[in-house]
Amino acid sequence: MNKRRRLGIRGKWLGSITLSLIAGFTVSTLTPVFPASKYWFLFQLTPLATFFIAFFFTYFLLTRPFVQYLRTLADGLNVLAEGKLQHRVPVLRQDELTDVAANLNAMAERLESQIEKERLAEKSKMDLITGLSHDLRTPLTSIVGYLGLLKNQTYRDEAERDRIVENAENKALQLKKLIEDLFEYTRLTDGASELRVLIFDVRALAAQMAVEFEPIAAEHGASLRFTHADRLPANVAADPDRIRRALDNLLMNALKFSVKPGEIRMTVAVADACAEIAVRNLGDPVTAEQERQLFERFYKADASRSADRIQPGFGLGLTIARQIAELHGGSIRFAHENGSFLFALRLPLHG
Template sequence: MNKKFLCTKLEIKLILSIIFSFIMACIIFISLETIGESILDSHFSKNYFINNQKNQAISSFSKYVSDNKLKINDHDKITQWVHKEKYVNLYIYKDSQLIYNSDINDSTIYYGKPEENPFMPTGSLYEIKFADTDAKMYMECFFQYKYYYIVSIFDGVIAFLCFIVIMLIFIKRKTTYIEILENELKILEGGNLSHEITISGKDELASLAQGINEMRKSFIEQLDSENKAYLANSELITAMSHDLRTPLTALVGYLDIIEYKKYKTDENLRQYIHNSREKAYQIKYLSDKLFEYFTVFNTNDDNLELEAFDGNELLEQLVGEQIFILEDNGFNFQIDSCNTTFCIEVNLISIRRVFDNIFSNITKYADKMVPIKVKYYIQNQLVTIYIENKINNNLKAVNSTGIGLKTCKKIIERHNGQITVEKQKNIFFVQISLPIKS
């Protein structure tokens, strides 16, 4: 499986931090080298240090020759001393001819007839007594290099430590952020969903924190929705139980009167039967509304089948059906239709249920003396249906559970629309907005 190189921001940051750390380590190394060499150069510019070291080396070699009774041709033992000293080059001359040179390999040392050395130094030769003869030697000393090597090693260690420290700073920042996220997740696990997740940076860890935070918000919204639904259902059940209990109590009372023949006349009997029938229909109406409510609220939105309709024709049909019924009940209308052609996608059965609920409320609560206003128009890719009526103040107080309007709101939301229901003094209006198909 192929994997992209440097496919994440975190990897890129890691590579950049390595490069930055390496560059800083190189700068520190070069700076320390420059400072160290400057100090050593200043110190070694004083001849007494090198002369003292050289005199000590000459004395050491003379003592080595004397103690070991070396002969002028004991090149191997002389070489051992040179290797032990490390920072010297030794040249031995006999009668102005080079006998030994520590710079060249043993195979090239002048055994047999020595050749005259055209580069024989003058004025820097020292007498040396071997067991078999006297000779002169010339010694080159490089003892100061040892200190340069030490300074270079020290500078390298410091630069490497700086590289590690800079890398650890970057890694520590990320591990600290991971620890923060871990602690905040424990807070969320404890049930404190209001705690905000810390979002820092723009890499994958920040994206992870953002995702956790969004998940936290979604979970809160889901809990709020569930709580609201629970409260709404509780209120509904409470209201419905009250609304059902009243006609049921009356119905049971009428049936008991009929069952035990507590009526006085046949006219009373017919009245009790009529009242029982009215209460039975009232119970049926309430149970139908309750069934409609739970059918809408417990149906998955994905199961809603939408069909495309000509908007003007559909609204004229839906409003026309309601007007026909309400005109028979003595209501008047003011219709302001839309002249713009548009298309709309709806579930016809659900939308008809919305109009049935709205105009059913108008039948119950509207004042017949004031015309019902119906208007629909196009604005911002939405078709808006506005329905207004005056409330009949002569009606007796009616306790309503609001099931019909809740059902309408849910249906419109499932169509990606909005519904607004308001009451201003004695005016009641409903405004529905649905998206039109482009």
């Protein structure tokens, strides 16, 4: 098919010449010869004139649609040049111009796709700036307000003053956590993060984190149950601070979106040359679209699903946890069914 299409214009050219030769030969055969006539020279030119007339006439008939389609392509190119990249040139022929039309349409699709990507990138950047401004301003405004109360001594007694100081400290810690998340995400994304790799038992790290996290969970109306298998070693070669950060993000995510009162389960298991630290919780079900967005940067679930007293973040917790896992050659496994959530950090065993 492609070869036939590429011979289209040549075929018209050869066809015109062939028909013209046939017409000229026929006229030459039928033209009488009068050597003694003074118009003998004109009679000899008749076949040649017939050839040229036939050639131009047949070539015009055969190439007229070709020229018209060229005008169509030119019009389509002008439309694309005006910025209307959704326009597509009609593909109506089976010759060389088919490739031209297809290439124009492909070029328009690529340009349209590139412009759409740039538009989405710009929108994402503006959304990021808006989100960062809002998330940073909220605790900062509270801190300024609490400091104003302390400065003006507008409190009733020492107990209220202590409560204001505690609230200001909590907001300052929230602000510190937001900035740390942002810097951590930037370092992981840019590849500027250096790992302090040690060989350690991830089971012991998880058990220590469970002890530390249990009172935090209890404060927000949840309990933490930690179980593990003692039979197999769970030594990994990793940066313990980063692994602690990833697990903390998974635990905080479970606490934010658990039903209250509820239970968070943390387990450590060894299988397939990997250590898996799983965090399970029950919460409100999410849609398939929300599932696909859980690990996207700056994605925040519906605020109504979160506990009221849990401090909000940038929506980077799960993204950072996954990046840390991948940085260690591991992964984050996710499963969800009817409000039952599972986030599991998988790390390759050492040795």
